Amino acid sequence: MLLQLSSFLLFLLIPVSSQPSQIFYAGFKGVGGNNMTLNGVAEIEHNGILKLTNDSSKVMGHAFYPTAFQFKNSSDGKAFSFSSSFALVIVPEFPKLGGHGLAFTIATTKDLKALPSQYLGLLNSSDIGNFSNHLFAVEFDTAQDFEFGDINDNHVGIDINSLASNDSAPAGYYNGDGDSSKQNLTLKSGKPILAWVDYDSSQSVIHVTISPSSTKPKRPLLSFPVDLSPILEKSMYVGFSASTGLLASSHYILGWSFQIDGPAPPLDLSTLPQLPGPKKKHTSLMVGVSVSCFVLALCTILFGIYMYRRYKNADVIEAWELEIGPHRYSYQELKKATKGFKDKELLGQGGFGSVYKGTLPKSKTLVAVKRISHDSNQGLREFVSEIASIGRLRHRNLVQLLGWCRRRGDLLLVYDFMANGSLDKYLFDDPETILSWEQRFKVIMDVASALLYLHEGFEQVVIHRDVKASNVLLDGELNGRLGDFGLARLYDHGANPSTTRVVGTLGYLAPELPRTGKATPSSDVFAFGALLLEVACGLRPLEPKALPEDMVLVDCVWKKYTQGRILDVVDRKLNGDFNEREVVTVLKLGLLCSNGAPGSRPSMRQVMRFLHGEAGLPDELRKPEDVGYQEGFDEFLHSLESSSFDQMSTSSFGRNRDVDASFPYFANTR
Structure with a gap:
């Protein structure tokens, strides 16, 4: 206690104008704007607890020490060692569902241009992984996000310039020095957890340790070797960031200490402010009154009728x-x-x-x-x-x-809710708003990324079975999102496809589906090929009112391709304003994906490589329905690390619908 008091007094003696070297907060009572910068929904409660987020969804909160610390030696550019200790509490809105987490943060600015949810208030979708971020964080994450490769929904991770952790481990602590003594900790338990983050500059290693008590375990939870000198700048800010998603959690910091070139002053959980317990429900005193037996019986009958009707009309929520x-x-x-x-x-x-x-x-x-x-x-x-x-x-x-x-x-x-409705509203039938080529290409990349995740990035294989422009929705920033999973099917990786009822929309159905009845990732790729041609040409895959030779879009594009005039099919609404290399790639890739033979179509991983320019398309394409499994062409595909889908299969999801019985989840709201 005397050590804490002396450390606190030492902190008070540091002039505000000087560059600090130590922080010690045994609670935040009386701490004002000169001692802590708060942003978002962060606030200091009357009991001295720093509350980063509340139980609202999709919010974030930041709390930074207002003065920057010197993290580097001016002479050699070597980062200093540092140490921090803090007590955190995470209280989820729903006991078993967290959302999302908090992070100890070292950043170049206190005003982070960030997003909530999985971004933890640290970064946004455009700056993930950028070296220019100069961001170091230790995350305490309570929601598993597959986009960033999270190991589970209860982990601690070391993040450098990204939210894809450089190292992570399920939350826990070691009683001794052996692996067998590791004890699990639930971050969202609502109980205080003490954390230590230590960087040893001489050894170039970060240690992260957590414990439910004030005693620091001898063995860290994480030890990650890294030299932070290229990451840290000379002056940087230290603090915390937290966020919520669709599900909310309240994130608290009870106390905090930080030290440059030395161990952080220790915290004692028993001396820190405590969260109030759940409010007790006080039952009002029941005042007895004398009533006649007739009135009592009548009330009982009326109440019984009311409860019967209520039970009859209510949804019964079963345990499962x-x-x-x-x-x-x-x-x-x-x-x-x-x-x-x-x-x-x-x-x-x-x-x-x-x-x-x-x-x-x-x-x-x-x-x-x-x-x-x-x-x-x-x-x-x-x-x-x-x-x-x-x-x-x-x-x-x-x-x-x-x-x-x-x-x-x-x-x-x-x-x-998708503010800009479905993609088809911007492509066909004289749309009110014309998407530029840059916007269209971005949507193509978005949908391709989504399909790659469904086919390879989830714990099961997910076959969408209804990829088309009307099922691609646009958010407020015109980012593409794939929707309508009413026809989707899930199955385990490596399983065999099962025969199922043929469903989907004409013009997008792979030709093998009516024959085999087996939906595979390759049948999704075929539909994606139709989508590519839709976006580039501004036409539907099937145009019943068109001339016979122009009725099927893929035939029309193929004809122009063989004539060396493939750019003739580009949507005239673009007025010639497009990137020719990207347009040719999209059109040729649309033909490649529309191949009649499933084995000659690329996988979505190959598609992403083509779109990113990491691999080149073949100089000459064969007519889609005639390619088959020609020798040489298959070798070209397999050389791109294709993922085999000959052994993949499905298990039922949702209701089967007849061909062309589907419709988008959202209509255009303009």
């Missing part, structure tokens, strides 16, 4: 439903969000449901609510379980399933 996620909304919540499912909130409708625009009452988040009539041919439990599987998909170029609601025979699905 509470475990599957992603998040169950009440029917009343969604009814209020959509203003009673009024027609003026209707975004679109199709053969098996309607989509409504809504605003969630608590978070004020804009959503799209899809109302589906339940298919009696499939068990509700199985259907909802598979919806939950799709709900675990996490990628910035997928339309996110936020939650669901079951009411009698209806299923309501809640999705991210």
Whole structure:
């Protein structure tokens, strides 16, 4: 205690104008703007606890010491050693679901141009991995994000210029020196956890240690060898960042110490401010009154009738439903969000449901609510379980399933709201807004990235089975997101495909599907080829009103290609303003993906290499329906590290729909 007091007094003696070397906060009571810079929703509560985020969704909070520290020697540019200790508490909105986490941060600025959710308030989608970030962070992450390769939803990671951790481990601590003594810790338990971050400049290694007690374990949780001299600049700011996503957590810092060139002053959890316990519910005193037996009996009967009707009309929530996620909304919540499912909130409708625009009452988040009539041919439990599987998909170029609601025979699905509607509204039938080529190419890259994640990046193989322009949605910044998973199928990597009912939309169906009935990643690639031609030409794959020779888009593009006039098919609405190399790549890749033989189509990993310019397309293409498995052409594909899909298979997801029975989740809202 005396050591803490002396350290605190030493901190007070440091002039504000001088460059600091030490921080010690045994709680933050009385700490003002001169001692801590707060941004976002961060605040210091009256009990002296630093609260970085609250229980609101998609928010972030920053807390930095206001004066920069000197992290480098002016003479040789070598980074100094440093040490920090802090006590953190994470209290999730829902006990088992965190969102997302907090990070100890060293940055060049206190004003981070960042995003919440998986970005933890540190970076944004455009600066991930940039060396110019000069960012060092230790993350305490409670949500598994596949985009950044998270190992689980309860881990500690060391991040340098990116949120894809350089090293990470499940949260835990070591009682002794051996591996067998590791004890697990749950970051989102709502209990205080003490953390230590130590950088040894002489050994060029970072140690991260956590513990539920004030005693520092001898063995760190993480030890990562790295020289931070190229990462750290001479003067940098030290602090914390936290964020929430669709699910929220309150992130707290109870105390904090930091030291340049020496061990940080120790913290004692017993002396730090504590979070208040759950509020006790006080039952009002019951005042007895004398009533006649007749009145009592009458009230009992009326109450029984009320409870019977309420039970009859209510949704019965079974135990298995509470475990599957992603998040169950009440029917009343969604009814209020959509203003009673009024027609003026209707975004679109199709053969098996309607989509409504809504605003969630608590978070004020804009959503799209899809109302589906339940298919009696499939068990509700199985259907909802598979919806939950799709709900675990996490990628910035997928339309996110936020939650669901079951009411009698209806299923309501809640999705991210896409402000700019579907891509087809910008391509066909004299659109009000014309997308530039740069915007179109960006959407192509976005969809390709999403399909690569579905085929290879998720714990199971996901076959979308309905890739087309009307199922590509555009957010407020015109980023492309693949939506409508009503036809999707999931299966384990390495399994064999099972035969299923042929579903999809004419013009996008791979020719082998009617013959084999087996959907594979290659059949998604075929549909993506049609999408490529759509985007470049501004035409649908099938144009029934066109002349016979122009009715099938791929035939028309192939004809121009063989004539050496492939640029003639480029969408005239672009007025010739496009990157010729990119356009030719997209058109040739569209023909390559439209090949009649599944084995001669590229995988999505190969497609990404073509689009990024990492591999060149063949100089001469063969006519799509005639290529087959020609020797030489296959060798070209396999040389690009193709992923075999001959052994992949599917397991049922959702309801099967007849050909051309699908429709987009969202309509254009302009």
